Amino acid sequence: MNGEHPLQETIGRYLDGAATQEEIDVLQSALKQDARLRAWYLQYAHLDSALVQAPRVEVSPPAGRRPWLRWAVAAAVISASVLFLILWNQQSNPLPTKTPALFATLVAARDAQWSDYNTESALLSGRLPPEKIRLVTGSAEFLLADGATVVLNGPATIEVRSPKNIYIEEGRVFCRCPTVESRITVVTPATEVIDLGTEFSVEARPDLSTVVAVLSGEVQVGKKENRVLRAGEAVLVRGDAMLAIKPLDRSEYADLLRASPTIDESNKAEKSLLQDPGFEQALSPARWSGAVGNLQLAPRVGRSGNAVRIHSDGIAHWPQCRQEINTGDVSGKLIIAFAWAAPDLVRLQPRQQAILKITFINAQGRDFGFALQRFLSTQSQPNQYEQTQVAAIAPPGTQRVQLQLMFQTHLRETGTVLFDDAALAIVDPRSNEPLQLPTQD
Amino acid sequence: MTSSEREQHDRFLRLFLENEEALRGFLRSLLPSRQDVQELMQEVAAVLWRKFDLLESPQEFRRWAFGVARMQTLAFRRDRARDRHTFDEELLTLLASEMETAHDLLDAQRQALDACLEKLPATQRALVTAVYHTGTKVEQVAQLMGKTPMALYKLLHRIRVALLNCVTAKLNREGYV
Numbered sequence: 001m002n003g004e005h006p007l008q009e010t011i012g013r014y015l016d017g018a019a020t021q022e023e024i025d026v027l028q029s030a031l032k033q034d035a036r037l038r039a040w041y042l043q044y045a046h047l048d049s050a051l052v053q054a055p056r057v058e059v060s061p062p063a064g065r066r067p068w069l070r071w072a073v074a075a076a077v078i079s080a081s082v083l084f085l086i087l088w089n090q091q092s093n094p095l096p097t098k099t100p101a102l103f104a105t106l107v108a109a110r111d112a113q114w115s116d117y118n119t120e121s122a123l124l125s126g127r128l129p130p131e132k133i134r135l136v137t138g139s140a141e142f143l144l145a146d147g148a149t150v151v152l153n154g155p156a157t158i159e160v161r162s163p164k165n166i167y168i169e170e171g172r173v174f175c176r177c178p179t180v181e182s183r184i185t186v187v188t189p190a191t192e193v194i195d196l197g198t199e200f201s202v203e204a205r206p207d208l209s210t211v212v213a214v215l216s217g218e219v220q221v222g223k224k225e226n227r228v229l230r231a232g233e234a235v236l237v238r239g240d241a242m243l244a245i246k247p248l249d250r251s252e253y254a255d256l257l258r259a260s261p262t263i264d265e266s267n268k269a270e271k272s273l274l275q276d277p278g279f280e281q282a283l284s285p286a287r288w289s290g291a292v293g294n295l296q297l298a299p300r301v302g303r304s305g306n307a308v309r310i311h312s313d314g315i316a317h318w319p320q321c322r323q324e325i326n327t328g329d330v331s332g333k334l335i336i337a338f339a340w341a342a343p344d345l346v347r348l349q350p351r352q353q354a355i356l357k358i359t360f361i362n363a364q365g366r367d368f369g370f371a372l373q374r375f376l377s378t379q380s381q382p383n384q385y386e387q388t389q390v391a392a393i394a395p396p397g398t399q400r401v402q403l404q405l406m407f408q409t410h411l412r413e414t415g416t417v418l419f420d421d422a423a424l425a426i427v428d429p430r431s432n433e434p435l436q437l438p439t440q441d
Numbered sequence: 442m443t444s445s446e447r448e449q450h451d452r453f454l455r456l457f458l459e460n461e462e463a464l465r466g467f468l469r470s471l472l473p474s475r476q477d478v479q480e481l482m483q484e485v486a487a488v489l490w491r492k493f494d495l496l497e498s499p500q501e502f503r504r505w506a507f508g509v510a511r512m513q514t515l516a517f518r519r520d521r522a523r524d525r526h527t528f529d530e531e532l533l534t535l536l537a538s539e540m541e542t543a544h545d546l547l548d549a550q551r552q553a554l555d556a557c558l559e560k561l562p563a564t565q566r567a568l569v570t571a572v573y574h575t576g577t578k579v580e581q582v583a584q585l586m587g588k589t590p591m592a593l594y595k596l597l598h599r600i601r602v603a604l605l606n607c608v609t610a611k612l613n614r615e616g617y618v
Contacts (some may be wrong), residue, residue, distance in 0.1 A: 052465070374458070408458060
């Protein structure tokens with residue numbers, strides 16, 4: 001259609017769900033009579049649909065140990081807003097193409113009450129206020145941009161000054177820095193703690209003293225004079241003096257350790273239902289199954305250790321690796337799956353993609369529902385892993401869940417994809433309640 | 442699941458994925474809410490799988506799927522969207538039948554879109570990302586931008602028209618239309 005039709009804007013509003021009934025009546029009548037307007041409408045509606053699938057700027061979780069469950073639980077609520085706000089805050093600058101520079105993101109909270117509504121609303125929207133924030137009660141977990149995890153137990157007041165620097169005015173904070181890149185410095189009124197690859201707790205007390213306790217690894221404590229504190233040691237610092245170094249009493253830190261589902265070591269077995277999620281053992285039908293000719297254990301090319309290589313020989317039908325879990329009745333529960341994948345050695349061809357899929361199976365063994373997510377494309381770099389997730393509510397009658405890692409290809413096309421670090425978890429949607437975004441009036 | 446069931450499921454999945462975007466576009470043309478489209482896509486996928494045995498030839502999948510989607514949309518409208526602002530059945534049926542013949546052009550349009558998106562100014566691209574990829578409500582976006590929702594709807598519309606014009610020009614150059 002050449003030139004603007006007076007009803008084009010109404011079409012836009014109709015598809016945005018913002019048209020009034022009167023506008024819809026006028027549009028409907030015009031569409032029935034005007035074939036050219038109908039053709040334009042169909043193209044416009046299709047474009048609207050295609051925009052949902054169009055390439056976008058991704059927020060990539062940092063490498064290293066994967067706080068995948070927290071990402072999963074928080075993702076539906078937080079990451080969407082995070083993505084938008086990051087983009088919007090940078091609107092006057094060129095758009096980021098990779099990980100945006102946001103210092104930290106709230107990824108989980110439990111009974112958390114913040115000092116004021118603005119703080120809470122900013123955090124739940126994925127923003128980090130550029131000043132001190134105060135957690136009154138409950139616990140909250142942040143993921144820093146470089147991969148460190150910081151868990152607060154209220155009451156606590158902190159300021160994230162950069163992805164590598166946190167100021168704790170008051171309260172106890174647990175930090176985990178899983179990789180060299182994620183190491184951070186924690187500053188308190190009394191001292192400074194430089195992480196040397198570890199898990200540690202820093203407590204800034206109202207009397208301006210600080211207690212530092214190392215659960216694993218080492219930290220360097222002190223501003224002018226400093227010393228290295230090792231796993232199992234704790235120190236009280238006041239002024240710039242280290243008043244006492246004593247063995248760590250782990251029971252003192254039980255509350256902090258419990259604050260995060262991934263930090264609680266005893267909880268580990270519940271994190272993923274999969275057997276051998278990282279493909280560290282030989283492939284076996286007891287764990288992973290699939291057509292033997294298309295699957296191969298790929299030593300030392302995984303994200304850490306091995307991976308599985310799924311190969312299409314141009315004949316095989318939908319090559320895949322799968323595992324079926326007997327979950328019992330999980331009707332109504334949120335099923336979340338994660339996986340990482342990378343093209344193996346060479347880029348993918350057009351229309352080739354990796355797929356993460358969960359299938360719901362009833363007591364009779366019939367699969368009656370599925371959810372899937374496609375990822376990787378011709379743009380994906382060989383051997384650089386990308387992550388995806390899929391989440392769905394298990395339909396009534398679900399007794400088993402199957403996770404499939406698939407390579408979408410076409411007949412007569414060959415190619416290979418590496419998969420690693422799959423995960424499958426069941427979450428009760430009700431447990432997400434503290435993470436709900438505030439609704440708009 | 443037996444191996445033959447699994448093969449059948451894989452066959453279905455392959456066809457479904459190949460046609461998923463077209464199917465989503467088909468539903469979008471019939472429903473004024475992206476959320477309803479998402480919901481109905483799941484229902485349509487379930488019905489297609491349930492009736493997959495009835496499909497005579499894989500080449501017929503898209504036409505068959507569009508037919509199922511059309512019936513599901515009309516049922517959806519009758520059952521759940523009665524009080525929502527949607528077109529009547531007569532217009533929906535007309536649109537659906539025209540779409541079934543226009544799908545080649547619409548496929549080409551989808552493929553041309555990526556290049557046109559690249560040409561959008563960064564702020565407009567950010568807005569598209571916010572509304573289409575994060576699902577942030579237009580009202581929320583408007584509040585953050587300090588604009589009225591109506592002003593934002595107009596801006597979104599202008600962006601979509603610009604994209605559509607770009608896509609059409611590209612397809613013209615390539616001899617599609």
